[in-house]
Amino acid sequence: MISSFGPPIDLSDLPGYKLTDLRPRIPVFVGRVSTKDGTQNPASSIPRQVAHASARLKEGEEFAAYFWDVESGMLPPELRGLGPHAMYDALAVPTPRDGGLQDLVERAELLGYTHVLAERSDRLARAMLTSLTVEHELEKIGVEVVYANEPVGGTESGRLRMRRQSQVDAEVYRSVMIEMSMGGQAQHAIGGWNHGYPPYPYIAVIDENAPRPEKARFGITRPKRKLAAHPDSRRFDAASELCRLRREEHLKAADIIAILSSDPDRYPIDGKWTHTLVEGLIANPKLTGHQVYNRKATRTGRPGFSRLNPVSEWVWSPQIVHEPVVSLQEWKEAQKVTAALRAGDQRSTSLARLRATAARRGLTVSQVSSNATHTLYRIGARQVAVPSSLPDVIVQQIIDDLEGTS
Template sequence: VFDAPIDLSDLPGYQAATASRPRTAFLGRCSTKDNQDPRSSLAGQLADASLLLGPGEVFVAHFWDVESGMLGLDERSQICAEDYARLGVPVPRDGGLGELLEAVERGEVDRVACERIGRVARDMLPSLQIERHLLSRGVPIDCANEPQGGMTTGRLTTRRSAQMQAEIGRHELMEMSMRGQRQHAANGYRHGPPCYGYIAELDPDAPPPAGRFGERRPKMRLALHPDGRRADTVSQVFGMRRLERLGDREIARRLARDLDLHPLAEGQAMWCGRQVRRMLAQPKYTGYQVYGRRAGRQRRERPTPISAWVWSRRPAHPAIVTVEEWHQTQLVAAQLRASRSTGWDRVHAAAAARGIALLPVRENETHTVFLAGDRQIVLPRGGLPPVVADEVIALLEAGR
């Protein structure tokens, strides 16, 4: 107590300090609806956060999301309001984390209350960023599982420990999940949508998952598509690359000439080089299940080294090509990529030696028109085959 030694209430300007009631907003989050029941989880979070309210105080707004706390800040609150309405969560919703930050910027919120700091984010860095951003606007975050009152150091010790544990728990969950995914693939079960030429079918011999609650995901394996033309198409595509050394676009053009023999997949408008390239790189056509060819989430996925791929312990479904044929196809593809790159390098080197700059002036889906001095040269887009490179170099050397 730091009161004055005498009563000073009769002095001009004296005013008794009164505490105004803050406008408190609720912030909640639970994982996807497949992993948690958002109806019970969010209702329980709201009940715990309500313990932070004073007598007669109510939340001025409710902000919550049903999504992973491992998402980046730019990926949060992306689900539309209609989808949230179908969940039937008995908690009003004024938006998610993004809308909360907007409300703070408009000065509509004085305090944020949540069950625990892990509901803000699972990773420590985004959690600290949100906390610091709100504090810079004069809006504190209070958590129901932290000590209230007393000194700031006690609350910070609890909060920082909770943030650290949330991130460690996140990595622990990811490690266990990845271990399960690797074993799932090693046992030959399907990952992702079936590739062209296959369908997914239930494995009646798979043992049921033990100790799981909620809806059980059935084990599935790949099987040949009922339309045998698709498997034949895959086999021919590998043959055209391996034996004829054709590029992706030329193979796609051959397929497009006879759609009766080479039917399109569901939702596929036409054959294109990208689809052919993906087909030729797919190791599942060998009959083995393969997992981990790409790492990361959604748009940030990146290729992983072949040595890090997880292969099933034995063939898991009918093969369309042999492992040796797939291996040879990858070698031919690498040789074609190297030769095309070398072709462009040789052409540019020949032009530079004669003081000529190859300048692209226009292009379409298949070719690009280059201005070379006072001449125009039409070259295929993408890679440059060695034969074409030799012809262009001969023209440049002849001065024509």
């Protein structure tokens, strides 16, 4: 910036009167659209952003590259631009794409970019920390970030005040949108409608009685769905049994998997039983017949990871809204057993001893049926009826019998 308090005589012919940036000016465009459908169409939004940002190019200049994403502005830079090329190609956006925000930050110094132009700051990111971080990283390598909606001229403090206010507005808008979204999702669960993929013993069916606006403001609305029992009733029985094995017999996932896998006709599964599936079903409160939301925080900043929220933050439907596999009290007891197992409190039960002996002989122990006094178990090809309390003396007799079998 040339000083308004110049010398009394013309000194412009002196060496060093004005420093010249020896680097050629190389401006690039950066933009963002939140979604690829609905009210934000990338095929029209991105070219519009380019047109607005172009107003800050000097005469005869063109953008050397175009960096834009179709992703939430709430994501940190390292999670931006990870969408597959096929998705971007399918959008048919007339503006070329040389990468996303993270690509821009990584390549700016290598390719000698000098200016990054965007329509406004929230096109960089809605989270103020992200936009500040990107600005700081680019500033360190001598790259200036320019937003087209900022005024030309004036004082640096005035420009900075407007930029930071715009970033605060974007951050506040981000918070409002999260609050509104969370509120809507909470009401969705309270109403009994399902979020996500249905658990193993259920399918998701459209609720024909759910209210549906005649014309949605933001395009076509997805129908609300409730959980219903899977057409294969054996899935309900399998889910009930694996929960019982944890709750009553204190079995680890590996033992439960062995039991379920030993009788595929009784406990059907697409593929195979896994530790993740078994533990996930035992921990899933939807098996109680209630809808539950906010169990996980998916945006943790770590790709592929979700953080479990405290139970106190979960949103439950007040009533049972679909057929339960277990009661709420039974589910609670199973969680206590799981916590004890993870803490190392593995009680040596009579049944655990029996299972260990059977396992050494390549056999599994599974419950066939039970009543108030007795339980029928299958041990390999044999069936044994024992008192439900499973006294040690009877267990020892069965163990001796197994070990004495040639």
